[in-house]
Amino acid sequence: QKEVEQNSGPLSVPEGAIASLNCTYSDRGSQSFFWYRQYSGKSPELIMSIYSNGDKEDGRFTAQLNKASQYVSLLIRDSQPSDSATYLCAVEDTGFQKLVFGTGTRLLVSP
């Protein structure tokens, strides 16, 4: 069974700080990686995708991928209280051609 591991948190950061969310995965052959944000009582929404090693930036969000270490992270710069949510890491399971989700990391940004 392929696994995706995330620290459940909560991760608490002050407004304006950088929030760093981490994810490790077990499937060495995975090629597609996604970060979803889920507000309480809402459905997950896609915020970042990354497919190759290195960094990918989109506004205040940066996804980082290291396939050798089987590690993917999400950095949120200038964190805002509105960023408070659960962040789900999803990794492609190459054996069954589906996404495997982590349990999510809860982020709390305090004003």
Add this chain to the structure above:
Amino acid sequence: ETGVTQTPRHLVMGMTNKKSLKCEQHLGHNAMYWYKQSAKKPLELMFVYSLEERVENNSVPSRFSPECPNSSHLFLHLHTLQPEDSALYLCASSHNPTGQDSPLHFGNGTRLTVT
């Protein structure tokens, strides 16, 4: 209307009831999914349909029965559920069932409570 829409948003049912969840996507996607989200657990994939054909049934109990009449609509028929089936049920769609550039787009979910 755009995106993925699910109805109802909330559902309370007894163990002997029969109900159905409905999902509709307006994104022109070819794949549709049912996921179950329970507290403290990862999203669990239940069913995958690609071009109206079921391509994955992730060992889901037969009390859950999916139906995909066309590429835009997906149903989940429920009967004789158990209290442990209480969860958030999420419908999603993607352009293709797998691979890059096929992220999932989720509906708002149905919060199901089985009494």
